[in-house]
Amino acid sequence: MWLVIDMLTLDGVKEGEKIKIREIIGGRGMRQRLCELGVIPGSTVEVIKNALFGGPILLKTDGGEVAVGRGVAKRIIVEAAS
Template structure:
């Protein structure tokens, strides 16, 4: 759809919301993120991040999750 922007969670600004459309990675990282509730189709909001590629905090539903920058870089969302 025109106007929809796909971006990695690591590149989102704090407060931005989007729907997970893809997890770019192998079976291991996909399984780990799925276990945390980060699955395609879910809506997430980026709450905060640290400087210099530190941890990223996201919210999905009523759950806040801190993930590493590398993991956040593999989660592709469609911004609202």
């Protein structure tokens, strides 16, 4: 169980940090839309903005900039980019 506690999701990443997408927990629709916009397991993305008051998160991917809502971000598991 301790592994789960240790898990970092996208909403907890600070602005300016680069991270690697590990897994997307969610329906196929969400997964595919994210993949189409460059948020793909294994790819590295940069968090440009992490808005206030539980707001959305702005990412920079190979495919430009993508905004994801906090609910979506909570379902994206990430790890520090090597």
